[in-house]
Structure formats: C-alpha cells, structure tokens
Amino acid sequence: MRVLLCPDKFAGTLPAQEVATAVADGWREVTDGDELLIRPLADGGPGFVAVLAEALGGRRIPVSTVDPLGRPAAGEFLLTPDGSTAYLESAQACGLHLLTVEERDPKATTSYGLGLLIAAAVESGARTVVIGLGGSATNDAGAGMLTALGATPLDEAGLALPYGGAALAAAVALDGTPRLRGVRLVAATDVDNPLLGLHGASSVYGPQKGASRADVLLLDAALERFAGVLERDLPGCPAQLGLQPGGGAAGGLGAAVLALGGHCESGIGLVTGAIGLDAALDECDLVITGEGSFDHQSLRGKVVAGVAGAARDRGVPCVVVAGRVSTGRRESASAGVTDAYSLVEHFGGEERGGVEAAMGRPAEGLRELGARLARQWSR
Incomplete structure (x- = not known):
C-alpha cells in the first residue's frame, strides 16, 4: 500500500516533519510492507x-x-x-x-x-x-x-x-x-x-x-x-x-x-508545487494530513483543505490527525476528509487530561495513532 503523509505543523508542539515521522514510525510498528512517502507541508506560516x-x-x-x-x-x-x-x-x-x-x-x-x-x-x-x-x-x-x-x-x-x-x-x-x-x-x-x-x-x-x-x-x-x-x-x-x-x-x-x-x-499552492505533491497524490492509496487544531478555519484555504480537496478529486481517502478536532463530520466529508483523529480524544478527552497530554506528549500520541491507522487501513 502506498501512503502519503503530508501534514502541516502542530503549532506550539511539533514541526511538520516530526509530525509525519511520528505517524510513519507508528505505522511501521504494525507493518513494514507498505510504502510511506513523507512530504511535510506549510501554508506560509511557521515552517x-x-x-x-x-x-x-x-x-x-x-x-x-x-x-x-x-x-x-x-x-x-x-x-x-x-x-x-x-x-x-x-x-x-x-x-x-x-x-x-x-x-x-x-x-x-x-x-x-x-x-x-x-x-x-x-x-x-x-x-x-x-x-x-x-x-x-x-x-x-x-x-x-x-x-x-x-x-x-x-x-x-x-x-x-x-x-x-x-x-x-x-x-x-x-x-x-x-x-x-x-x-x-x-x-x-x-x-x-x-x-x-x-x-x-x-x-x-x-x-x-x-x-x-x-x-x-x-x-x-x-x-x-x-x-x-x-x-x-x-x-x-x-x-x-x-x-x-x-x-x-x-x-x-x-x-x-x-x-x-x-x-x-x-x-499551500506554492509549497505543493515545490514538493511535487500532485504527482505523489496521483500514485498513493491513502493520504494522511493534519494540523494542531482541525476546526472551521481549517477548511478555508489551509493545508488540510488543500490536501483533502485534491485527494477527493482523485477518489483517494484522506485521513486527518490533529491535536484537537472540532469540525463536524458532515462538513469534513464535504471537504474530502474521510475520517479525523484527535490527540486530545486519544489521550482520554478533556476531562481526563487529554489536552495536557496532547501538548506534552504529541510525538507519542501520533505514533500510537499511526499504529491505529495501519491496523485499520493497511491491506
């Protein structure tokens, strides 16, 4: 399976490269038979x-x-x-x-x-x-x-x-x-x-x-x-x-x-052109993108919106990993997002210290989410 990992940074915690690497490490803990292509992204902000x-x-x-x-x-x-x-x-x-x-x-x-x-x-x-x-x-x-x-x-x-x-x-x-x-x-x-x-x-x-x-x-x-x-x-x-x-x-x-x-x-258009994202999207079976907070602003010209829309146009599923997810499922789906995973929820939710864990141990959480995604998506 060919998996494209192209997240933005998680503001305040991890740069885009480290986000992608952590998810890829978790995926490889489950299976090493898939091809993982890492293409970190930015939209003009930090990174x-x-x-x-x-x-x-x-x-x-x-x-x-x-x-x-x-x-x-x-x-x-x-x-x-x-x-x-x-x-x-x-x-x-x-x-x-x-x-x-x-x-x-x-x-x-x-x-x-x-x-x-x-x-x-x-x-x-x-x-x-x-x-x-x-x-x-x-x-x-x-x-x-x-x-x-x-x-x-x-x-x-x-x-x-x-x-x-x-x-x-x-x-x-x-x-x-x-x-x-x-x-x-x-x-x-x-x-x-x-x-x-x-x-x-x-x-x-x-x-x-x-x-x-x-x-x-x-x-x-x-x-x-x-x-x-x-x-x-x-x-x-x-x-x-x-x-x-x-x-x-x-x-x-x-x-x-x-x-x-x-x-x-x-x-995002300038960056995707520089890294050859279109060619990578043409050849992948699954796209994993993400950012620190996946909210209503994410679908207005940010990295996630650009990636999800391009994946949707190609009929490729697109999964979002984020520190926090507050975008509705229907709104996300219309933008091309197949599913979204939150570090806060992964760590037990807000009532159980999920916010503190997501901010303090993001790489650990992303590795665990990467393994979870591999179990769900890998052939």
Whole structure:
C-alpha cells in the first residue's frame, strides 16, 4: 500500500516533519510492507522555510532580527541554488509564538523585524523575495516593515510614529522610499481577507492576538487612515488598498506587500508545487494530513483543505490527525476528509487530561495513532 503523509505543523508542539515521522514510525510498528512517502507541508506560516529548503535545496542564510516587541530574535531566509529567489517567513520576526499570552497586544506589536529579514534577502542579490505570511502577532499593516526598509510613517509634527497598530491613527505621511533595488515581492498566503472592515485583519484576527472589542475598532480605524497614506505616498500602490483580497493577511502585511507593487499567491499552492505533491497524490492509496487544531478555519484555504480537496478529486481517502478536532463530520466529508483523529480524544478527552497530554506528549500520541491507522487501513 502506498501512503502519503503530508501534514502541516502542530503549532506550539511539533514541526511538520516530526509530525509525519511520528505517524510513519507508528505505522511501521504494525507493518513494514507498505510504502510511506513523507512530504511535510506549510501554508506560509511557521515552517514555510524549512519545508521549502528540504524540497528545493539552496542555502539557509541566518539573519539577526527582532521580535514583535523589538527584542533580538534569530531569523533566516532560503536562497535558491541559482540565487534568483529568496524565501522567508514573517512568523520568525512577527510570530505570535514569540510572545507570552500576557505580552500579546496588537496595538503595540511591530513588523519591524520582518523588514530586516526582507532587507537582508534583498542585499543577497535575489530578484524575487517570497514572504510566507501567517501566525503573526502584529496588526500594523506592515508599518514597522516599511520603516526597516526606509519608508517611515510620520505624524502631523513630522515625527516618526511609535511602533504598533494603534499609533497609525496619527499617520499623515510616509517619509523616504523603500530600498528594494527593484526586487519583486510575493506574499505567500491563503487568507483572502481584506485589510479593513468586518472581514478585515483587525476584526477577524485581532482578538486572537489579544485585542479587545474596543481595540478592534481602534485598530480598524487606524489601518484605514494608514491605507490612505500608502495610496497617496507610495507609487504603484493599488487604489482602494483596504479592500484588496489578501490585504488582511498577517495583520495587514499582505496590504503592505501589495502597496509595494507585489502580489499574493497561494502559500499551500506554492509549497505543493515545490514538493511535487500532485504527482505523489496521483500514485498513493491513502493520504494522511493534519494540523494542531482541525476546526472551521481549517477548511478555508489551509493545508488540510488543500490536501483533502485534491485527494477527493482523485477518489483517494484522506485521513486527518490533529491535536484537537472540532469540525463536524458532515462538513469534513464535504471537504474530502474521510475520517479525523484527535490527540486530545486519544489521550482520554478533556476531562481526563487529554489536552495536557496532547501538548506534552504529541510525538507519542501520533505514533500510537499511526499504529491505529495501519491496523485499520493497511491491506
């Protein structure tokens, strides 16, 4: 039997490669007669660079950057073997995982560190820079990123604005020109939310980053003001920036890329193309994918949705393993998911400490689920 293992990361516990390896180890405990093909995935969020590095080769170049509160952080970008394209991920500098729960405040967090990563990639000589967007703690529409690239938002007095989304309520101008040396920017994201409004960055994702209802209203108004400044002061910025699909990705980083003349591409599509997922799907008998939380958002452009849909189109069963499963069976089935398994339930459910076990012993649980899947599915 040919089994394709192509999960996303389990956020906060295991990278995608380790998720796939743990399931494969469990499967092999039951039978070693099946062919297991491991193809870890990412959709632009954490793990984007690591997955592409394994598929494309090239050099992973370390960069000193800062986190969403301006503290030193370690980042990197992947430079392809021919040096033409650099891949990086915003989460290394803007990631929610870099902050404690108490530190989360999208009114104050900055994307400045992402600007440092982009600047380093530009200086490497790459002609295209692909930025994986996802998992961000910021809501500043890329204002910090632009500052690091040489274009600083100013207030009425001509002073540079403080970092964070809230300060953009006082933005009146942009000072300087982004130093991009003609590099083409691409935002890798599967979020199609606009920057502003009910479905915008602040309203949809702000609460996940620590924003209260009052914060959401303040931030949305601040981003609307800043979008107007970008439209006026950045040559090539599209009209009605606040309504562009994908502009709301990663706290408005998508809008900043669009304002700089870049465009959005599907993160999962980019990764699946790089690793040859379509060819692997054509030849397999079973697909196993997964992520940390399989919920209603999973079926809106994330890794699981892309994999399950492609498997369904080929008539191949698709099984999801996840830390937690909260998606209904009917909804899952319509997306192409044959069955879903939860680590929390595997460890006894929430009442019996399943959450703590799933977070503390994910590799153990995934090995056990892998063995269970082999007993159920292997011929």
